[in-house]
Amino acid sequence: MIITIDGPAAAGKGTISSALSQKYKLAYFDTGMVYRAVGLQMVLDGKDIKNEEQATEIAEKLTFPQMISLSKHPDFRSGIGSNAASVVSAHPKVRAALLNMQKDFANKPIFADGTPAAGVVYDGRDTGTVICPQADLKLFITASTEVRAKRRYDEYIAKGMDASYENVLQDMIARDERDSNRSTAPLKPADDAVIIDTTDLSIPQVLEKVVALVEKIC
Ligand code: DC
Numbered sequence: 590m591i592i593t594i595d596g597p598a599a600a601g602k603g604t605i606s607s608a609l610s611q612k613y614k615l616a617y618f619d620t621g622m623v624y625r626a627v628g629l630q631m632v633l634d635g636k637d638i639k640n641e642e643q644a645t646e647i648a649e650k651l652t653f654p655q656m657i658s659l660s661k662h663p664d665f666r667s668g669i670g671s672n673a674a675s676v677v678s679a680h681p682k683v684r685a686a687l688l689n690m691q692k693d694f695a696n697k698p699i700f701a702d703g704t705p706a707a708g709v710v711y712d713g714r715d716t717g718t719v720i721c722p723q724a725d726l727k728l729f730i731t732a733s734t735e736v737r738a739k740r741r742y743d744e745y746i747a748k749g750m751d752a753s754y755e756n757v758l759q760d761m762i763a764r765d766e767r768d769s770n771r772s773t774a775p776l777k778p779a780d781d782a783v784i785i786d787t788t789d790l791s792i793p794q795v796l797e798k799v800v801a802l803v804e805k806i807c
Contacts, residue, residue: 590708593717596730599737601787606712616698616706620713626656628673641680648686675764679771691720717779729778732788
């Protein structure tokens with residue numbers, strides 16, 4: 590079974606993806622990690638994230654172990670890492686370099702410990718439109734910008750990170766704009782995606798809806 594979950598930042602994709610992957614014993618591929626890894630590596634190397642050629646060079650060499658190692662860096666999920674990921678993900682050559690590693694995972698999904706899985710939950714922006722258009726179920730999870738910014742702000746505060754709601758909101762607006770308007774694979778629902786707006790829903794309410802959809806295809 591292949592499920593794709595796309596949508597803007599902090600809409601609830603990660604929570605839903607990991608809950609579904611656990612419940613249905615599926616591998617989980619958080620595709621934002623590949624762009625975060627390339628973006629953070631650029632920052633750590635002191636390179637300009639707007640430089641498409643240099644970012645492509647890093648993307649072409651990216652491996653899963655390198656991505657896992659970078660994911661432990663404190664800036665992997667900070668504002669710096671999020672901004673860098675969004676900027677490098679708008680480079681068409683970077684996306685092209687990272688395409689096969691994401692697509693191929695559907696043919697041979699594995700859990701984090703390397704054991705084979707019967708399917709995968711993809712989490713990202715273009716997983717239903719580009720990475721896995723053959724998915725059994727495609728979801729597009731969204732929520733108002735203000736609610737998503739508040740969720741992200743609360744996450745930062747809970748992790749003890751320094752943050753201001755206003756800055757998080759402005760970053761979110763800029764990131765949505767870049768992710769939705771880039772020339773290659775812009776953020777948008779697949780034609781056959783089910784759209785779920787989580788603005789006024791609790792996590793259990795969203796999960797109930799999503800599980801009902803999965804049960805229909807099991
Ligand atoms: O899901 P995330 O916040 O970790 O994603 C970080 C950035 O990566 C996001 O701003 C856009 C990019 N991204 C993408 O372009 N395509 C994907 N499938 C996943 C993420």
